[in-house]
Each structure stands twice: as C-alpha cells, then as structure tokens.
Amino acid sequence: DGGITQSPKYLFRKEGQNVTLSCEQNLNHDAMYWYRQDPGQGLRLIYYSQIVNDFQKGDIAEGYSVSREKKESFPLTVTSAQKNPTAFYLCASSDRGNNSPLHFGNGTRLTVT
Amino acid sequence: GENVEQHPSTLSVQEGDSAVIKCTYSDSASNYFPWYKQELGKRPQLIIDIRSNVGEKKDQRIAVTLNKTAKHFSLHITETQPEDSAVYFCAASYSSASKIIFGSGTRLSIRP
Numbered sequence: 247d248g249g250i251t252q253s254p255k256y257l258f259r260k261e262g263q264n265v266t267l268s269c270e271q272n273l274n275h276d277a278m279y280w281y282r283q284d285p286g287q288g289l290r291l292i293y294y295s296q297i298v299n300d301f302q303k304g305d306i307a308e309g310y311s312v313s314r315e316k317k318e319s320f321p322l323t324v325t326s327a328q329k330n331p332t333a334f335y336l337c338a339s340s341d342r343g344n345n346s347p348l349h350f351g352n353g354t355r356l357t358v359t
Numbered sequence: 360g361e362n363v364e365q366h367p368s369t370l371s372v373q374e375g376d377s378a379v380i381k382c383t384y385s386d387s388a389s390n391y392f393p394w395y396k397q398e399l400g401k402r403p404q405l406i407i408d409i410r411s412n413v414g415e416k417k418d419q420r421i422a423v424t425l426n427k428t429a430k431h432f433s434l435h436i437t438e439t440q441p442e443d444s445a446v447y448f449c450a451a452s453y454s455s456a457s458k459i460i461f462g463s464g465t466r467l468s469i470r471p
Contacts, residue, residue, distance in 0.1 A: 348403075
C-alpha cells in the first residue's frame with residue numbers, strides 16, 4: 247500500500263542509543279497510530295494521534311516518544327529508557343471519528359543489541 | 360480500561376471445513392469491530408468489519424457476528440482454502456477516541 251511509508255525496513259542499534267522510526271502517509275488521514283508486535287503476540291498500542299499537534303499514550307507508551315507536527319508524519323522515537331526495544335513496529339492511519347479501518351505500513355524491524 | 364480477548368490462539372482445520380474465531384471486549388462503548396489478516400512477514404490487512412448497529416455481516420466465505428449484550432463477536436470462515444492460512448486479529452474501536460485495541464491473534468492453519 248503506497249499510502250503509508252515506513253522507513254527503514256530493518257534497523258539495528260546499540261543499547262543506550264535513541265532511535266527514530268519514520269512514518270509518512272499521503273492518504274489525508276487525520277488519525278495515526280504506532281503499534282508494537284512481538285513474536286507470536288498481538289499488536290499493542292504505543293501512541294496515537296487524532297489530529298496535528300495532539301497525541302495520546304497507548305497501553306505501552308513508557309520508553310517511547312512521538313511528535314505530530316505535520317498531518318502526514320508521525321515519527322516514533324525509541325529511547326534508551328525502553329527496557330526491551332527489539333520488536334516489529336507498525337505504523338497505521340485512519341479517518342478520525344468515522345470508525346474507519348486502519349491502513350498499515352510495511353513495518354520496521356528494530357534490533358537492539 | 361479497554362481490553363480485547365481472542366480465542367483460540369492457534370487453530371488447525373481440514374481444507375474445506377469451517378473455522379471460527381471468537382473475541383470479547385470489555386467496554387460497552389465499543390462500536391466498531393474490524394478483523395485483520397496478517398500473512399507471514401506482511402502487514403495486517405482488513406478482511407471484514409462490523410459496526411454496532413448490525414448483528415451480522417457476510418462477504419463471500421467470510422462472516423462476522425456481533426452480540427452487543429454479551430460483548431462478543433466472532434469470525435467465521437467457510438470452505439477454508441490453503442491461502443486462508445495466516446494470523447487473524449480482531450479489534451475494537453471507540454469512536455470518541457479513535458483508539459483501536461487488538462486481540463492477541465489466532466494462527467490459523469489449513470491442513471490439505
């Protein structure tokens with residue numbers, strides 16, 4: 247789906263370093279989301295944003311930060327405070343308030359050693 | 360808080376048989392229930408969704424039922440085929456918050 251672009255596809259970092267994952271969408275969606283997926287587990291919500299310059303914590307926000315300065319961009323920073331950052335990260339977007347389905351990016355697989 | 364429980368975690372069915380996956384949600388304010396299919400190494404893709412003013416919805420071999428009183432909804436796949444093998448996720452959304460919570464997933468395997 248060319249509507250949401252996540253980069254890079256694979257990312258490797260040393261423990262103690264902050265790292266920022268990129269998510270860009272050209273679907274003109276108001277809402278954007280970050281989910282974390284661990285092997286054999288479901289999608290857990292990290293942060294979400296319903297509108298520019300506003301965002302809310304999800305269920306596992308500790309050790310992460312986000313910004314929403316532009317409608318089309320919702321970068322996620324994995325900080326050194328995140329105890330177990332190695333995971334598959336999925337970004338998604340949807341129309342706000344319309345109970346519209348999520349459109350996912352291809353994901354970024356982050357490995358921290 | 361919002362919570363979505365999904366069962367079973369793994370399901371193996373003979374090709375041609377039916378598969379049923381069940382989910383329950385915690386908050387009665389939930390009003391939108393999508394189902395996603397994720398093939399190995401790929402992104403989740405929406406396969407069907409249902410809103411709280413509807414009890415059942417069908418799309419070819421796939422159907423979803425919703426029981427708002429009991430706060431549970433189910434995915435039914437009939438005449439299963441090898442390409443149905445994947446992980447399936449249910450989810451529940453709250454229109455006031457545009458927040459979507461997922462179940463833990465069901466790994467469906469179709470035996471030839």
